[in-house]
Amino acid sequence: MKLSVCSVDLLSSKTGQNRREHHTDQYHGDELIIRRGQTFQIEVELTRAFNADTDKLYLDLKTGLLPLVSKGTHVIIPLVDHLEDERWEAKVVEQSGNTIKLSVNSPATAVIGLYGLAVTTSNLKGEAVTTHNSSKNIVMLFNPWCEEDTVFLDDEEERKEYVLNDTGRIYYGTEKQIGARTWNFGQKHFHEGILDACLFILEKSDMPASGRGDPVNVVRVISAMINAQDDFGVLVGNWSGNYSNGVSPAAWSSSVEILRKYHSSDGTPVSYGQCWVFSGVTTTVLRCLGIPARSVTNFQSAHDTDVSLTTDVYFDENMEPIDYLNSDSVWNFHVWNDCWMARPDLPAGHGGWQAVDSTPQETSQGTFRCGPASVNAIRSGHVYLKHDTPFVFAEVNSDKIYWQRNLDGTFRQIHSEKKAVGHFISTKAVGSDERADITHLYKHQEGSEEERIAVETASRYGSKPDVYLAPMAEDVSVEVKMEGEGPRMGTDAQLSILVKNLSSQPRRTTLHSQVAVMYYTGVLKGTIRKEELPVELLPNEEKIIEWVLPYQQYQNQLVDQAALMLTLSGRVSETQQVLANQTTFRLRTPDLNITPLGDAVVGKEMAAKITFTNPLPRMLKGVVFRVEGLGLQRGHEVVVGDVGGLATVTLTEHFIPTEPGPRKLVASLDCKQLTQVHGVADVVVTEQ
Numbered sequence: 001m002k003l004s005v006c007s008v009d010l011l012s013s014k015t016g017q018n019r020r021e022h023h024t025d026q027y028h029g030d031e032l033i034i035r036r037g038q039t040f041q042i043e044v045e046l047t048r049a050f051n052a053d054t055d056k057l058y059l060d061l062k063t064g065l066l067p068l069v070s071k072g073t074h075v076i077i078p079l080v081d082h083l084e085d086e087r088w089e090a091k092v093v094e095q096s097g098n099t100i101k102l103s104v105n106s107p108a109t110a111v112i113g114l115y116g117l118a119v120t121t122s123n124l125k126g127e128a129v130t131t132h133n134s135s136k137n138i139v140m141l142f143n144p145w146c147e148e149d150t151v152f153l154d155d156e157e158e159r160k161e162y163v164l165n166d167t168g169r170i171y172y173g174t175e176k177q178i179g180a181r182t183w184n185f186g187q188k189h190f191h192e193g194i195l196d197a198c199l200f201i202l203e204k205s206d207m208p209a210s211g212r213g214d215p216v217n218v219v220r221v222i223s224a225m226i227n228a229q230d231d232f233g234v235l236v237g238n239w240s241g242n243y244s245n246g247v248s249p250a251a252w253s254s255s256v257e258i259l260r261k262y263h264s265s266d267g268t269p270v271s272y273g274q275c276w277v278f279s280g281v282t283t284t285v286l287r288c289l290g291i292p293a294r295s296v297t298n299f300q301s302a303h304d305t306d307v308s309l310t311t312d313v314y315f316d317e318n319m320e321p322i323d324y325l326n327s328d329s330v331w332n333f334h335v336w337n338d339c340w341m342a343r344p345d346l347p348a349g350h351g352g353w354q355a356v357d358s359t360p361q362e363t364s365q366g367t368f369r370c371g372p373a374s375v376n377a378i379r380s381g382h383v384y385l386k387h388d389t390p391f392v393f394a395e396v397n398s399d400k401i402y403w404q405r406n407l408d409g410t411f412r413q414i415h416s417e418k419k420a421v422g423h424f425i426s427t428k429a430v431g432s433d434e435r436a437d438i439t440h441l442y443k444h445q446e447g448s449e450e451e452r453i454a455v456e457t458a459s460r461y462g463s464k465p466d467v468y469l470a471p472m473a474e475d476v477s478v479e480v481k482m483e484g485e486g487p488r489m490g491t492d493a494q495l496s497i498l499v500k501n502l503s504s505q506p507r508r509t510t511l512h513s514q515v516a517v518m519y520y521t522g523v524l525k526g527t528i529r530k531e532e533l534p535v536e537l538l539p540n541e542e543k544i545i546e547w548v549l550p551y552q553q554y555q556n557q558l559v560d561q562a563a564l565m566l567t568l569s570g571r572v573s574e575t576q577q578v579l580a581n582q583t584t585f586r587l588r589t590p591d592l593n594i595t596p597l598g599d600a601v602v603g604k605e606m607a608a609k610i611t612f613t614n615p616l617p618r619m620l621k622g623v624v625f626r627v628e629g630l631g632l633q634r635g636h637e638v639v640v641g642d643v644g645g646l647a648t649v650t651l652t653e654h655f656i657p658t659e660p661g662p663r664k665l666v667a668s669l670d671c672k673q674l675t676q677v678h679g680v681a682d683v684v685v686t687e688q
Contacts, residue, residue: 064209
């Protein structure tokens, strides 16, 4: 009697051995979700008992549009007597009646994505062939638990954080006032469709399926696909302040809604994103596919537009800024991603964390994407190593160089600030909600010999290789200090300007100050106030000048992030030394206070009280709260309406937890006059 297949069981239950061993038991859905380089089991029911002496059986896996054996997208898996690592093969491990259990091995270089499975049987001569197609698919992911996989990460706590943790923190604000918001990455838990959405993005990218075995390739494609420029990717960037046809970037606190929306609309880009949203979604997609990833914030982040690897500020003969030349900018903060992988395509020592940025700033090989750039290469100034290392180097470690136009139209360098960019580079700590400072990974200690060597090494590969040749006598310094956590929204902003004369001669200067409102990207919206401050210093004298900006002067000027920039410039009469300083600060916004009420038990109703006090002496119009908690309740909006000046509002949310364990209830406030107001409460849910 000829042998044929009755049914195939992929043993794909969430609680079964396959999903547990492959660390995919927390993914939603009942597909077989496995990681490459690791064995998995399937059961095949046949029309009669299998006899290895007379029967032949093999598995057939296909992925992508045009599966080809030569490209690794059509895999024929033979039955073998002994499993050896690092190749596709299968072995009969149990036989009971007409059912056999197979143990299947995949190499750690396998193409990731969605595979269809067929089982083919025949006799030894290859006659009487029958093929049975499995009704369920197999999803193959990268495997950070497998030493042979290039994304291998050898610390279990880090794998829990950077692959499995589906909530995190994203930092914003200014370096002196770092704000944190909780973000729901949601790459696996309780939300159907996120894995499907991530596979959909890969399909939509037009990357041939054969390229999906290499994480460098995959990350580069994801970086391009998260923004909508060039390729109808996931998110439309918008920095205009007008978000009327979409959701304001500050109102999102989750990747889930964005990815579901993109997938369910068959790839219509979602409106709107700014850098932290692009980064949050990138973290979700990379973690979901099995690449360890984290969101990273760089404060005072330079945007170098001319590949000079310096941040250049141009002045005319009268020390007035030349606007059309000043295209380089410094963002208060910029959020991108680190992802973890070996870099066999680079010289040894450049694996580990790689910077990748999905916010559309500059094109890379003609497409809006950035990275992966080796963080070690950035630290050493080895900007000739791909991909996009010069751009990220300039963001974290370029010098700010001030140029003045001469009468003959040429420019000379009049001042350089060596510590102007790349401060407090931050990410969420492993295993806690603390902020971890990772600046030391991106650059050597500011001002150290190694750091200067890295900057000068990098600049030799830029468009201005001879910029570091003009030292000048400098004995007067100017810096700006801020008390405590800095000014609060709705109050007068106060800063101190400290001027020091380090020489044994008197020094005289006039400081020109101007304060401007700024988008967090470093784009200035407009100057609020200009003034001149004459300063006379005795030998070795230090002076403190108190600087105040009244609430009335800024109340109608603020944009999205309530950020301001104070620019000071001057020239020392005796030495012609140029003084320059730019300080950004933001007006701190209040938090939403969330208090859980009652016991948190699966299936039992509980409540949470959300309280907010308006810090402004004016009415907030059309206030909306957005509330979401993984395993607690789905994201939704609560329309609050108008909130009077300095008034407090309280609302109570009722919900029924669906999943046990530690959970986070996240809320954010959306209204035109006040953004970046959010809160989080920890809720530990117990089983009934």
